[in-house]
Amino acid sequence: MRRVRYLNGMDWVVTGLMHELWQCAGTGNWSQVVVQLAGELDDEAFCAAVQRFHGAHPILQGKTVRGWQLAPCWIIPRSRHGHRPPIPYVRRSMPADTAMENVVRDLQHALMLPPGYPGSYTGFTSLRRGGETFLAFRFDHRLFDARGAERFLLALIEYAESGSHAPPPPQTHVAESAHLRPWKEKFESGRRVLQVLRKQRVHTPFRLPRRATSVGAFRFSLLALDSEQTARLIDRAYEQAGYLMLTPYVVAKALEAVDAFLRTRREPLAGYVIPCSTDMRQSPSDAYFNHIALTCFSTAAGADPTTWASLFARQFYEQTRDRMPSHFENAWKLARILPASVYGTLMSGLFRDFAGSFSVANVGGGLSDLTSMGGCHVRNVFHMPLVPPAPGLGFFLNSWQERINLTLVSFDAVLSAAEHDDVFRHAVNLFLPPGK
Amino acid sequence: MSVQEELIGLVADMLDIPRDTIDPEAPLHTLGLDSMRLVEIMVFIETRYGLDLMADNLKREEIATLSALAQTIGNKQKP
Numbered sequence: 001m002r003r004v005r006y007l008n009g010m011d012w013v014v015t016g017l018m019h020e021l022w023q024c025a026g027t028g029n030w031s032q033v034v035v036q037l038a039g040e041l042d043d044e045a046f047c048a049a050v051q052r053f054h055g056a057h058p059i060l061q062g063k064t065v066r067g068w069q070l071a072p073c074w075i076i077p078r079s080r081h082g083h084r085p086p087i088p089y090v091r092r093s094m095p096a097d098t099a100m101e102n103v104v105r106d107l108q109h110a111l112m113l114p115p116g117y118p119g120s121y122t123g124f125t126s127l128r129r130g131g132e133t134f135l136a137f138r139f140d141h142r143l144f145d146a147r148g149a150e151r152f153l154l155a156l157i158e159y160a161e162s163g164s165h166a167p168p169p170p171q172t173h174v175a176e177s178a179h180l181r182p183w184k185e186k187f188e189s190g191r192r193v194l195q196v197l198r199k200q201r202v203h204t205p206f207r208l209p210r211r212a213t214s215v216g217a218f219r220f221s222l223l224a225l226d227s228e229q230t231a232r233l234i235d236r237a238y239e240q241a242g243y244l245m246l247t248p249y250v251v252a253k254a255l256e257a258v259d260a261f262l263r264t265r266r267e268p269l270a271g272y273v274i275p276c277s278t279d280m281r282q283s284p285s286d287a288y289f290n291h292i293a294l295t296c297f298s299t300a301a302g303a304d305p306t307t308w309a310s311l312f313a314r315q316f317y318e319q320t321r322d323r324m325p326s327h328f329e330n331a332w333k334l335a336r337i338l339p340a341s342v343y344g345t346l347m348s349g350l351f352r353d354f355a356g357s358f359s360v361a362n363v364g365g366g367l368s369d370l371t372s373m374g375g376c377h378v379r380n381v382f383h384m385p386l387v388p389p390a391p392g393l394g395f396f397l398n399s400w401q402e403r404i405n406l407t408l409v410s411f412d413a414v415l416s417a418a419e420h421d422d423v424f425r426h427a428v429n430l431f432l433p434p435g436k
Numbered sequence: 437m438s439v440q441e442e443l444i445g446l447v448a449d450m451l452d453i454p455r456d457t458i459d460p461e462a463p464l465h466t467l468g469l470d471s472m473r474l475v476e477i478m479v480f481i482e483t484r485y486g487l488d489l490m491a492d493n494l495k496r497e498e499i500a501t502l503s504a505l506a507q508t509i510g511n512k513q514k515p
Contacts, residue, residue: 316471
């Protein structure tokens with residue numbers, strides 16, 4: 001097995017974000033996938049399978065170093081039998097009548113761990129509510145993006161379901177080159193990216209101002225649509241943005257929610273820039289590390305909101321045609337020159353304007369085939385990612401079977417609890433319009 | 437190679453699956469395509485055939501399957 005995996009530009013951006021999160025919120029760059037089960041999971045058996053499975057994947061015990069060419073890389077320990085701390089597996093319980101919003105609030109505490117917690121890039125929380133289990137798989141974004149985490153979790157669940165007590169066979173990892181040359185191409189990509197960003201800044205992009213009080217907390221709200229509500233949402237997306245244009249439609253509706261909230265706050269508005277992550281993995285089976293780039297949507301604040309969905313669909317098309325996600329991916333490789341801690345500081349300071357007004361991501365649907373686990377029927381699968389302190393507000397979309405979930409995340413340095421609830425209320429009205 | 441065969445090859449490469457598992461009559465979303473992949477198909481069509489289908493406000497049935505897409509391209513190319 002290869003012991004070194006060079007990090008790409010996005011991996012390094014994610015590492016920089018970890019430092020930014022640590023400085024602003026005292027936590028790492030964590031996210032989690034939550035599997036909601038209609039039954040009580042056998043935690044003893046699943047936890048034992050987790051420990052065996054992780055033990056067979058030394059990559060999960062790696063660390064970042066600078067290679068001899070000064071490119072950052074992930075060093076994978078040589079032995080899979082050496083000493084390693086157990087993977088954290090926390091069990092909690094709540095009364096059966098606990099509201100879903102309180103379940104989400106409880107699960108968010110599992111995310112707030114310091115970075116570099118020894119031997120822990122992953123962890124589990126098994127939360128019981130009456131006869132129901134919420135199994136949360138927490139992961140460090142340095143090792144997985146959301147789609148990769150879903151793939152890893154699926155492999156782990158399949159292993160646990162097999163009932164095997166033997167460790168799974170070791171995995172091989174696709175090598176990633178150091179991408180040190182050609183520099184000219186990367187600088188050209190950087191130039192193209194800056195051109196697009198400048199073009200979008202014709203209207204000064206609105207960004208949420210920092211509040212004076214912050215305890216470094218994040219707030220989450222979950223809008224879980226049932227299959228009928230999802231079908232109606234997809235129909236509306238088709239009418240307003242075009243066939244299969246769900247992502248531009250979600251960006252448009254998220255913007256309407258933020259715009260409606262800001263108007264009640266009487267913020268002076270000029271324009272919006274909304275970065276949206278784009279999946280760049282070469283193979284759907286790529287599990288480890290980050291395979292995403294960005295598409296940036298923009299509009300003037302005074303524009304007619306009913307035109308935003310079709311406008312964003314057009315911007316999505318034009319940026320893909322102009323290979324902007326690839327240029328982002330390529331240009332970010334230059335960022336690896338900087339130490340991650342310096343990069344993190346720049347992102348919360350000098351580069352803050354480039355973070356956009358808020359962010360949107362379609363984080364996947366890779367667990368749609370997961371219908372049961374440990375003898376329990378799966379009721380839903382949703383994501384709970386932390387959002388970078390700048391912009392401090394994010395909408396995350398995931399699908400499971402014929403259903404869509406929308407997770408709203410905000411950082412308390414930009415939105416108070418009441419303001420977060422206001423944005424969420426606007427979002428619910430827009431994603432679930434009454435009478436439709 | 438026909439237009440439909442080209443599109444099947446493109447989607448097979450995108451999804452990393454064998455060509456013969458792709459039903460050209462199946463709706464694109466059931467093949468596992470999302471907005472990003474659909475846009476990539478549209479970009480391929482513009483590059484290969486010079487047609488900007490995104491600007492044409494096509495009906496769903498004109499682009500909802502690979503077979504329909506191939507037929508739409510054929511119709512647009514007719515003088």
